[in-house]
Amino acid sequence: MTNGTAFEHDEWHGSGAGAFPELMRDQVRNVLFVSSLYESFIMAEDGQLNELILTKFLDLNLSSAPRLTHVSSGDEALELVAERDRFDLVITGLKIGDMDACTLAGKLRGLGVDLPVVLLAHDNRELSDYVARHDMSQIDRTFLWQGDVRILLAIVKYVEDKLNVRHDVDVGVPVFVVVEDNVRYYSSFLPVIYAEVMKHSQRVTSEGLNLSQKLLRMRARPKILLAGTFEEAWDYFTRYREDVLGVISDIEFPRAGELSETAGIDLARMIREEKPDVAISLQSAYPENETLAVSVGASFLLKGSPVMLHQLRKVLTEDFYFGDFVFRLPDGSEVDRAHDLKTLVQKLQSVPAESLAFHGERNDFSSWLRARAEFDLASKLRRRKVSDFESLEHLRRDLRRSIEDYRRERNRSTVADFDPTTFDPTNGLARIGGGSLGGKARGLAFAIRLLDYSRVPELYPDIRISVPPAVVLGTDVFDEFLEMNRLRDMALRSEDDVELRRMFQTATFPNAARRALGQFLELMRSPLAVRSSSLLEDSPHQPIAGIFETWMLPNDHPDPSVRLEQLIAAIKRVYASTFSQHTKAFLRATPYRLEEEEMGVVIQKVVGERHGDDFYPDFAGVARSRNFYPTPPLTSDDGIVAVALGLGKTVVEGDPCVRFSPAHPQHIVEFSSVEDTLQNTQREFWSLRLGQDGRLPDFESGGQVVRRGIEVAEEHGVLGRLGSTYSPDNHAIYDGISRDGIRLVSFAPILKHNVFPLAEIIAELLDIGAAGTSSPVEIEFAVNLSTPPGEPRELGFLQLRPLAPSREVEELRIESVERDRLICESPWVLGNGRIEGIQDFIVVDRACFDREHSQETARAVAGFNAQLARAGVPYVLIGVGRWGSTHPTLGIPVAWDDIAGARAIVEAGFKDFRVTPSQGTHFFQNIASCNVGYFTVNDDAREGFVDWPWLRDQPARGERGCVRHVHFDQPTDVLMDGRHHRGIILKPGENGGREREG
Numbered sequence: 001m002t003n004g005t006a007f008e009h010d011e012w013h014g015s016g017a018g019a020f021p022e023l024m025r026d027q028v029r030n031v032l033f034v035s036s037l038y039e040s041f042i043m044a045e046d047g048q049l050n051e052l053i054l055t056k057f058l059d060l061n062l063s064s065a066p067r068l069t070h071v072s073s074g075d076e077a078l079e080l081v082a083e084r085d086r087f088d089l090v091i092t093g094l095k096i097g098d099m100d101a102c103t104l105a106g107k108l109r110g111l112g113v114d115l116p117v118v119l120l121a122h123d124n125r126e127l128s129d130y131v132a133r134h135d136m137s138q139i140d141r142t143f144l145w146q147g148d149v150r151i152l153l154a155i156v157k158y159v160e161d162k163l164n165v166r167h168d169v170d171v172g173v174p175v176f177v178v179v180e181d182n183v184r185y186y187s188s189f190l191p192v193i194y195a196e197v198m199k200h201s202q203r204v205t206s207e208g209l210n211l212s213q214k215l216l217r218m219r220a221r222p223k224i225l226l227a228g229t230f231e232e233a234w235d236y237f238t239r240y241r242e243d244v245l246g247v248i249s250d251i252e253f254p255r256a257g258e259l260s261e262t263a264g265i266d267l268a269r270m271i272r273e274e275k276p277d278v279a280i281s282l283q284s285a286y287p288e289n290e291t292l293a294v295s296v297g298a299s300f301l302l303k304g305s306p307v308m309l310h311q312l313r314k315v316l317t318e319d320f321y322f323g324d325f326v327f328r329l330p331d332g333s334e335v336d337r338a339h340d341l342k343t344l345v346q347k348l349q350s351v352p353a354e355s356l357a358f359h360g361e362r363n364d365f366s367s368w369l370r371a372r373a374e375f376d377l378a379s380k381l382r383r384r385k386v387s388d389f390e391s392l393e394h395l396r397r398d399l400r401r402s403i404e405d406y407r408r409e410r411n412r413s414t415v416a417d418f419d420p421t422t423f424d425p426t427n428g429l430a431r432i433g434g435g436s437l438g439g440k441a442r443g444l445a446f447a448i449r450l451l452d453y454s455r456v457p458e459l460y461p462d463i464r465i466s467v468p469p470a471v472v473l474g475t476d477v478f479d480e481f482l483e484m485n486r487l488r489d490m491a492l493r494s495e496d497d498v499e500l501r502r503m504f505q506t507a508t509f510p511n512a513a514r515r516a517l518g519q520f521l522e523l524m525r526s527p528l529a530v531r532s533s534s535l536l537e538d539s540p541h542q543p544i545a546g547i548f549e550t551w552m553l554p555n556d557h558p559d560p561s562v563r564l565e566q567l568i569a570a571i572k573r574v575y576a577s578t579f580s581q582h583t584k585a586f587l588r589a590t591p592y593r594l595e596e597e598e599m600g601v602v603i604q605k606v607v608g609e610r611h612g613d614d615f616y617p618d619f620a621g622v623a624r625s626r627n628f629y630p631t632p633p634l635t636s637d638d639g640i641v642a643v644a645l646g647l648g649k650t651v652v653e654g655d656p657c658v659r660f661s662p663a664h665p666q667h668i669v670e671f672s673s674v675e676d677t678l679q680n681t682q683r684e685f686w687s688l689r690l691g692q693d694g695r696l697p698d699f700e701s702g703g704q705v706v707r708r709g710i711e712v713a714e715e716h717g718v719l720g721r722l723g724s725t726y727s728p729d730n731h732a733i734y735d736g737i738s739r740d741g742i743r744l745v746s747f748a749p750i751l752k753h754n755v756f757p758l759a760e761i762i763a764e765l766l767d768i769g770a771a772g773t774s775s776p777v778e779i780e781f782a783v784n785l786s787t788p789p790g791e792p793r794e795l796g797f798l799q800l801r802p803l804a805p806s807r808e809v810e811e812l813r814i815e816s817v818e819r820d821r822l823i824c825e826s827p828w829v830l831g832n833g834r835i836e837g838i839q840d841f842i843v844v845d846r847a848c849f850d851r852e853h854s855q856e857t858a859r860a861v862a863g864f865n866a867q868l869a870r871a872g873v874p875y876v877l878i879g880v881g882r883w884g885s886t887h888p889t890l891g892i893p894v895a896w897d898d899i900a901g902a903r904a905i906v907e908a909g910f911k912d913f914r915v916t917p918s919q920g921t922h923f924f925q926n927i928a929s930c931n932v933g934y935f936t937v938n939d940d941a942r943e944g945f946v947d948w949p950w951l952r953d954q955p956a957r958g959e960r961g962c963v964r965h966v967h968f969d970q971p972t973d974v975l976m977d978g979r980h981h982r983g984i985i986l987k988p989g990e991n992g993g994r995e996r997e998g
Helices: 017-022 037-043 049-058 074-083 101-110 124-133 150-171 183-205 211-218 230-239 263-274 289-295 308-319 341-348 353-361 364-370 375-381 392-407 439-454 475-484 488-493 497-506 511-523 560-577 581-588 674-680 710-715 758-773 851-870 922-929 948-953
Strands: 030-034 067-071 089-092 117-121 141-144 175-179 223-227 244-250 253-255 258-260 279-284 299-302 325-328 334-338 429-432 463-466 470-473 528-534 550-553 599-605 609-611 614-616 619-624 640-645 658-660 684-689 705-709 723-727 732-735 742-745 777-784 793-802 822-826 828-830 833-844 875-880 902-908 933-937 956-960 963-977 982-986
Touching: 030 074, 037 439, 037 758, 067 074, 074 089, 074 101, 089 101, 089 150, 101 117, 117 124, 117 150, 124 141, 124 183, 141 150, 141 183, 150 183, 150 223, 175 183, 175 230, 183 223, 183 244, 183 308, 223 230, 230 244, 230 253, 230 263, 244 263, 244 308, 253 263, 263 279, 263 289, 279 289, 279 308, 289 299, 299 308, 325 341, 325 353, 325 364, 334 341, 341 392, 353 364, 353 392, 364 375, 375 392, 429 439, 429 511, 439 470, 439 528, 439 599, 439 758, 439 793, 470 511, 475 488, 475 560, 475 599, 488 497, 497 560, 511 560, 528 560, 550 560, 560 599, 619 758, 640 758, 674 723, 674 732, 684 710, 705 710, 710 742, 758 777, 758 793, 822 933, 833 851, 833 902, 851 875, 851 956, 851 963, 933 982
Parallel strands: 030 067, 030 089, 089 117, 117 141, 175 223, 175 244, 244 279, 279 299, 429 470, 463 793, 833 875, 875 902, 902 933
Antiparallel strands: 253 258, 325 334, 470 599, 528 550, 528 599, 609 614, 614 684, 619 640, 619 777, 640 658, 684 705, 723 732, 723 742, 777 793, 822 982, 828 933, 833 963, 956 963, 963 982
């Protein structure tokens, strides 16, 4: 263009805020959300919809805040729609109790309801299976929930944009076209795009705006149009040609009904011919396509890159007018940049005149403002030509004056969440910083809501049943910490955990969060648990447990500044665990990307009492509403509880503890005989050691959580409420510890004599949890019976998470197979389906395994796992005792990343005692979550078998002690009947169990 052309080559169709009320005429004000109560809850963070409106809609400059109406079934939804025609959008889960999503959509259409129906799935594999079997024509669009609450915003805005774009572009609203046909990807980056649009718009529009002005301008945000085919994308571009500011497109997507490898390149080339100034970014899973992208003047994003979303944000900020205004000379070199309107005015005073002319001719000033919904200001600039001014200096003065006048019209307001003057240190839950609460904190908030709704605490007036007080650092604090210290890229690429932790510990912590934590510590002088709360942790359909770190602090130093530094050090350690090798190995086995993960942190009062220099609860445990391995008279629906003296670390790490069903609390398989009881009883417990100097916690040695013998608990007066006594003279076990003999942790005073109504309370909590989530649940709890005189005993509700979703979509019938055709058979199997084509086994030979060398065995297994993982080879893992147990007498102490490549795992009993399934452990939860087949075998107890002699005779590719890597020339199959918990592993070349029935 020349100096005689306009800043913009089309006319402004409506100037000033007066045009804004006509924008966004069709808004999503009422959403019918059809799902379980828990899924509704997590979309609204902590159940407070008003908070969601404030923190996720108004604070992100979104144009309207919808009202969410939740129902738990399709019939309820149909009845509500028929009675009150007031909904603008239906969001439905895949399975909604009495019907599925397509059935609901079809019935809505049958009622004559013309509402957008959006499917929000929670599991990509389940969604793919569903789409393959159903007609999706009645569903307007499908999205995938991946732990980011912003997906709700993306859905609402996607629907609003489609409804309003035709009208709003006539008023000058800009358009961005996104071309992607993969639900996994657009569900990941659409929330990012919307957030970036709103965040960078807010940097300008929120500067001094009052609410009325802000709402008017929010309606004028850019429209984002999602296309899934070439034809749809080209139609959007040609229809809104003059208003398209940018295009983000995949390279390979459907064209003319066929998948085209160059559809994105062809689209970009055609757009460039029509409108050269449009910003274009292309993305592909193939690095070689970058050359093609550059050839059409587009930036390039690599799908599958660990920093793809980070690079997408960079493209949006640098190329799509969402970031700083970058002043450049005609040769493209940068001379300065402005962050907001205030700095834009400052920079306009000093940047070279040729830079002003360069941007004026390219329409950059008004494009930058239009991308931020600054239409009132943009309308004053876009009609002007460079040639309208006597000189470039006159242009400079006019730009500065126009912006300053505009800025003076606005106001500003802020709001804080944690307030030390109102926070209740005995029963409070508050947020420090913005962003998401994270999965664990959502579970806590949901637990509070369930307790309020159910009134379970009122049933036990002499017991305080509550969620212990806590504050939550929102994920925005995590993001700020990473960005201000430039840690994200390094952390994503790091392969050295020691260096990673050092970098995080030496990094600067955000000042605002530091001040708020200091105020919290002034109120809270009890020991604290610093717990991870990531986006994906405890999510409803891929519940991750125990992957990130938790630290306990005595919090008893007399100097508040010392306590604050120790707390921040623990938070940094949790932050660093987000990027550990352990975490990366786990996430590789899931459909999620580490780059999408964000970390919140829960800082919570520890339930317990001081006993000398020790602090611990009388007991703690984990309960599940579904028992995966029931033995008569138990059923799966009776649930299962694992409890242990002291801190719950005993249970979650798989150490000896007591397992019982709330429906049959006296039926304890491990205590069936005197011999079984002596063999399986807890002999040590975990305690928090009080008293600390001014040093930071010694994280490398486990902090101040220490093992103690049960004789210490007897000295403290705790064991008497949980213990029994073994008399060697009589070879008998007696309840209580009043007589001489060997002390045992049996829980007999509680489970047999009802000293504390544990079974009844846990049954109530499991019932309300399962009802609230519409799925089986797991809860963690701690009980303090050692409260001071006059104070009620205490049960702390520490955590609530849904169990991993069932894969029992269709039944796999396993035919009767001769024993000599099998490597393994088990009547206690977790998992469902067929795993085919396995040729590699890692086997810990029971004949030569020595429990005293379990650590060496774990290292050998990890070595073979790493070798196979690098080659991308799946395998079956067969070993002795519990995998993942930290107790040397119970099994092999591997971490999850030590066996992450296994597709199926076998736990076989020792020659001298029976092994029980690892229910209640984080290790067990993650096996279930990742859909790894899990077999339990006890030869001597007639509970399945492993053909040890046959395995021993097979040639090994490698041996390390008692660990052998066996490779077969022919594949083996693993078959699992999830409905009946039966499974078999066939020998190479065999087949069986082919018949399926729905």
